[in-house]
Amino acid sequence: MASLPSDCWLIILKHLEREDYRSLLLASKSTHPFVESFLFREIAWEWRPIPFRKILLLFRAILQKPERASHIQHLSLLSHQSVSTMDEWELPICEVDPNEELLGFQDVLRQAQTIVKTAHFPDAETWIGTLESGNPYSFVFILLSQLLNLQSLRLDYSFVWQSGLPGLMLQHALSSSSSPLLSKFRLLRDVDYGGNIRRDKLSDGPDVIDDEPGYPQCNPQQFPAWFYLLSLRSLTIWLRTKQGVELPDGPPNLSRLQSLILARATIQETKIPEILSLAPHLETLHLGMAYRWGEERALSNGPFIVQGLDSIRESVTNLSIGIEWFPPTTCDVLLHEGEEELTRPFDGLITRFPKVRSVEITANLLVVCSTDPSTDLTSVLSDQVEQLCLRMDYETVYWDDWGKRILDLVTNNAPKLRSHMPGLRRVCVRGWSRVWSNPRTSQRIDLTRAACAQEGIHFEVISDQLSNGIWTETRICPERRIR
Numbered sequence: 001m002a003s004l005p006s007d008c009w010l011i012i013l014k015h016l017e018r019e020d021y022r023s024l025l026l027a028s029k030s031t032h033p034f035v036e037s038f039l040f041r042e043i044a045w046e047w048r049p050i051p052f053r054k055i056l057l058l059f060r061a062i063l064q065k066p067e068r069a070s071h072i073q074h075l076s077l078l079s080h081q082s083v084s085t086m087d088e089w090e091l092p093i094c095e096v097d098p099n100e101e102l103l104g105f106q107d108v109l110r111q112a113q114t115i116v117k118t119a120h121f122p123d124a125e126t127w128i129g130t131l132e133s134g135n136p137y138s139f140v141f142i143l144l145s146q147l148l149n150l151q152s153l154r155l156d157y158s159f160v161w162q163s164g165l166p167g168l169m170l171q172h173a174l175s176s177s178s179s180p181l182l183s184k185f186r187l188l189r190d191v192d193y194g195g196n197i198r199r200d201k202l203s204d205g206p207d208v209i210d211d212e213p214g215y216p217q218c219n220p221q222q223f224p225a226w227f228y229l230l231s232l233r234s235l236t237i238w239l240r241t242k243q244g245v246e247l248p249d250g251p252p253n254l255s256r257l258q259s260l261i262l263a264r265a266t267i268q269e270t271k272i273p274e275i276l277s278l279a280p281h282l283e284t285l286h287l288g289m290a291y292r293w294g295e296e297r298a299l300s301n302g303p304f305i306v307q308g309l310d311s312i313r314e315s316v317t318n319l320s321i322g323i324e325w326f327p328p329t330t331c332d333v334l335l336h337e338g339e340e341e342l343t344r345p346f347d348g349l350i351t352r353f354p355k356v357r358s359v360e361i362t363a364n365l366l367v368v369c370s371t372d373p374s375t376d377l378t379s380v381l382s383d384q385v386e387q388l389c390l391r392m393d394y395e396t397v398y399w400d401d402w403g404k405r406i407l408d409l410v411t412n413n414a415p416k417l418r419s420h421m422p423g424l425r426r427v428c429v430r431g432w433s434r435v436w437s438n439p440r441t442s443q444r445i446d447l448t449r450a451a452c453a454q455e456g457i458h459f460e461v462i463s464d465q466l467s468n469g470i471w472t473e474t475r476i477c478p479e480r481r482i483r
Contacts, residue, residue: 040071047156048079049095052136056105059143063111069146073187076154077140078196080475089201089216091158098134112142119145119181121172127165141165145173145182152190160194160238164222167193171225171247189231194238195263195473199432199465200290200326210294212327215240215266227252227278234258236468239265244274252278259284261468264324266290269301272308282312286320286360286472293325298394299342306345313353320360320469323394328432343368351382357423358471360389360430363406373408378420386423392431393466403431407444410459411451418455427452430462430470445483 004012016024016038024035043058045051062069079092094101102109112131116124130138137159144153144166159166173182203209220241227235227245232254239245239262245252257279265288267275276282287305291298299305346365350356359381367375381388390406406429417424429448445461452459462470464480 036068037071040068042074042076043072044074044076046080047077047158048092050092050136052094052098052134052139053096053101055136055139055143056101056108059108059112059139060105062143062146063107070149072147073149073151075144075147075150075152077156077159078154078192079156079158087201089161089213091162092156094136098136102134108139112139115142115145115181119172121169137162137165141169145169147185148183149187150183150185151187153188154192155194157194157197157238160197160218160222160240161216164219167222167225168219171221174225174228184230186230188229189233191226191229191232191234192236193226194240195236195261195468196475197238197263197467199264199324199467200328203293203327203329205329209327209329214292214326215264215290224252227254227275232257234260236261236263236473237265238263239267242266242268244271246274254279255281257282259472261286261472262288263468264288264290264326266292269299270304272305273311274308276308277311279312281315283315284318284472285312285316286322286469288320288322288324288468290324290326293327293329297339297342298323298325299339302342302345306349309349310352315355316353317355318358318469318471319350319353319356320358320389320472321362321365322360322391322466322469323362323365324466325394340364348380350380350385353382355384356382357384358387359385360391360428360469360471362394363390363392363409364394366390367409373405373412375409375413376416377409377413378416381417381421383421384423385421387426387428387471388417388424389428389430389462389470391466392429403429403441404444406431407441407448411444411448414448414451414455414457418457424457426458426460428460428462428470430464430466432463432466 022039045054109131113128116127116131121127127138131142140155140159144150155166169182170185173184200215201212203212218240220243223237223239223241223243224245224247226232226237228247233256235257236259244267251274255278258281260276260279260282261284263286269289272287276285287309289298289305343365347368350359350361350366366380367377368380390410392402392406410427410429417427449459461483462480463483467473
């Protein structure tokens with residue numbers, strides 16, 4: 001086997017499964033140089049429970065052979081299992097006791113501490129303390145700093161929640177005065193930083209909703225650096241901040257960015273134009289906005305959102321917009337007086353996107369708070385649309401009739417949609433799972449499906465936690481149900 005040319009080996013290895021790489025490592029020492037690079041190329045581990053021992057083992061493997069760090073191109077540490085909105089905000093637990101496990105990895109601990117000191121991290125003593133306490137998030141951020149050839153990175157939302165160490169490390173690494181020990185992430189193209197953020201914990205009702213803590217507080221300094229990556233093409237991020245994304249050295253250059261997913265962002269509406277105008281070639285956008293119930297007025301600065309969307313309308317083909325309050329509640333909640341009028345700036349917005357093919361939008365924004373079944377959807381949609389999804393967030397009132405009105409709206413518009421949009425092939429109505437819990441809506445769903453089928457349009461109802469747009473995200477929500 002050793003006599004095969006290296007280019008032949010590379011072609012063969014591209015077609016093998018991961019288990020085959022381990023077998024080849026055991027088969028012959030001559031295959032190690034080729035196989036090891038493929039074995040380390042992609043690291044994808046479940047983050048619930050936290051694989052602390054695997055992290056330490058990977059760190060040690062790199063200490064023993066530093067070139068292994070250059071082999072790692074893709075790293076994913078995500079919680080894939082569904083977390084109910086009834087659950088409290090609790091961190092993932094480690095599959096082993098961190099303090100006990102760390103006793104057998106003192107070499108890893110010492111090297112991690114050395115990197116913090118040598119690279120002159122700010123608040124170094126604090127970070128060294130988190131390493132000594134066996135904080136798995138601290139070890140991951142040090143490990144990340146050594147990955148010179150990383151191309152894609154996906155981190156669980158709990159990384160955002162827990163001090164934002166990866167974002168702080170990245171900002172330090174990208175600064176001109178940072179140590180050469182740290183990666184500059186020049187090849188990092190695809191980033192998901194907390195995009196799997198769950199819906200906030202469900203509130204029992206208006207009487208207690210003001211006392212709910214809402215989303216956990218996060219360090220706002222962790223976010224801007226992600227927008228400054230040199231090769232960034234795709235960014236998914238839980239932008240849990242009220243600040244912008246500009247560092248003191250000047251605005252980022254997002255001219256190469258093609259996909260941007262802002263998951264349940266709490267950024268100020270006035271900051272949206274600053275972000276979107278930096279990405280003139282954006283093709284895919286999910287703008288998910290989250291507002292603290294009782295403290296914020298959704299769309300109070302709606303014209304700024306429209307201004308930001310207008311700046312990218314010539315390039316976007318895949319558009320998703322979501323609006324929600326946190327915490328959510330199961331009780332009937334009316335909008336505040338005059339709040340419905342705040343949707344007016346969005347009237348006809350989708351018709352201004354000449355290239356848009358897939359649209360997912362909050363129903364109230366598309367029809368400007370007029371979900372009467374007689375409303376003409378064709379007047380607010382581009383004739384180029386091929387896929388349409390109406391999101392049932394930002395509801396005027398949380399009642400059973402809400403879902404029925406949306407279904408009737410689609411049923412009555414089915415013939416018009418076909419004549420106005422000849423390429424339309426799929427329509428979805430997407431709501432929080434509780435919306436469809438009433439069995440009386442099943443008959444209406446069947447009627448809507450039949451009306452669409454008669455026009456050659458596939459119709460479905462999707463129940464989930466109303467996360468990122470169904471056509472903008474690459475992962476299917478584990479709790480999603482399709483009817």
